[in-house]
Each structure stands twice: as structure tokens, then as C-alpha cells.
Amino acid sequence: MESAEFERASTLLRAAPVVDGHNDLAWALRNRLGPDARTVVAGIDLTAPQPELHTDLGRLRAGGVGAQFWSVYVPCELAGHAAVTAVLEQIEIVYALVDRYPEQLRIARTADEVEAAIAAGRVASLIGAEGGHSIAGSLGVLRALHRLGVRYMTLTHNKNVPWADSATDEPAAGGLTGFGRAVVAEMNRLGMLVDLSHVAPATMRDALDTSSAPVIFSHSSCRAVHDHPRNVPDDVLSRLADNGGVCMVTFVPKFVSAQSPATVADVVAHVEHAREVAGIDHIGLGGDYDGVGELPNGLEDVSRYPVLFEALLDRGWTDEECAKLAGRNILRVLRAAERSAA
16 A cells, blocks of 8 residues: 555646656667667567566556656767667657557657647657767767757767767866867757766866756766766756756666665655755756666656655655656756757
């Protein structure tokens, strides 16, 4: 039997659904079933429970997920045309899944389209490209990805790109190069969100100095709570208020805790620290489901978002604060990026 606070959290998320910043289902399915989208959709039934995955349609509903940024991830080992091919194949997987389940999923490219999809009872499906190497150094490819519906790009993954330093590689560019600043400016012009998860602190600061629109961290936690290079330093978090951006706290155990297993309380500590430093209007959630092998106890799959909100309600969070964290903040940021587009 679930607690009264769990039921309150579930009710809250029906009114203010989760807009999650990062889910790697497309890559997980590609790994399992191959790169061809038609083969993928023929080989999986997401209306049925999928215990080997963190995500299926039933658990998205149970978790109060109203909108999902589906990550189209490219491993750092792929470069040039191979990287572009891999990102296009995954975009096609996302579209194929939406076509297969039109009563459950709907593509969304704008904040208004997200809200319309939710109102129609669908999970709004946004696309985020993970890793700037997926554009192969071409602003033309960046524009093409935006035309295909990509609404954020993570500037790096675990390795540097020639124009931006990663958090988990040896510094080379010193942040952003001139071309890196041109990428950020072009993303602003297009209305594509600049995602600073995975990048080095110097890259974060250069991007904040460069961007004319709010930035996001699609799946990062707080370095002051757990000193991992993938997390965000306080001086950067504190700049989100002026920038208007959002840090979407992730659940990845090695990012949230030095202890194993990680717990819901560990994630709560990061959420509350981000709220304290950046402000209630500048936080969100990016679980990284189906992108990691292990998750905190209590947050094992996408059905478990109410557990996190139950914990926050227990700690005195208001419904309005929870709604901002769940999705209202990131929708505001998406609208701001749309307004900034040329």
C-alpha cells in the first residue's frame, strides 16, 4: 500500500507532469536490435512490460512523465560521417516509435506542442542530441538536426571535441574555441537549447558568457554535494538565475553519491542544493534512464518519479515548487529559446 504522500505526489504529477531532460531508450534499443528503425519497432512492444529496460509506456504513465527528451547519443569512438550517421539513425528510431504508438506518443518541437500533447493524453516526445561530435564540425549539420526536431545539443560527451572541452578529458581548447562560440551563437539563432552536461567548467563558463538564451544541464548534479567532474560547480549554478537556465538533476549513482547503493535521499540532497544555489526557478530533472546500468534504490525505473516527489513533499516542498521542478521550469526555458531564435 502506497503512502498518502505518495498518492499526493502522483496526483500532483498528473496536474504538472514530469518533463524529463534525458532518456537513452533509443540507444538501448539500437544496441539490442540494431540501427535500422524498422527492425527496432518490429522487435519491441513498449506497451508490454520491459523488465530489461528502465522505460516502457506503462511505466512512463505510472511515473507521471508527460514529456521526455529522448537522447540521440553518439559514442565518442564515432567521428565524422559515422557520427552523423549514428545520430540520424537514432532520430529515425524516435520517429518510428512515435509512429508505432500514436495513441501514447507525439512528437513535440515547441513548448506549446508539449502542452498540447500532454492535454491530448500523449507523452510529448522531444529530441536531444548528446555529443557535439555528432555534427562533425559542420554548422550545416547542426541546422539539419534542428530541422529534424532536435531541440538541444550537448556540446561534448566524455571526450573533447575540437571546439569544446569535456569534463572527463584533458583540457585542450581551454573552454570554447572561436568555432565553439559560433556553435553556441548558431544554436541561439535556431532556438536550440545549449546543453552543458558533460562539458568542463571552463566550457560552462564560456558558454554562459556567449549564450544570449538560457542554457540547460540536461542530466547533471551538484559538485558541492558530490565532487564528481560531471557535476556542476556552485559558481556556475549561481549564474543560472541571471541566464534564466535550468540544471536538471540526474539520478546516476556515481554522480550523486560516493556510497553504493545510492538512495533517494542522495538525489534529494542534490535537488535541494541546486534550489538553494540556483533558485527554485532554475532546477529540473534528467534521470538518465536506460543510459546507466544501476540506479538509486527507490528510483529504479521511470515509474518511480512519485517516490522522489513524495520525499520532497515530506520535506515541506509546496505543490508549486514541485511543479516547477517537474516540468514548468524547463518549458519556460524552451519558450525563451524559441523567442530568442532569429
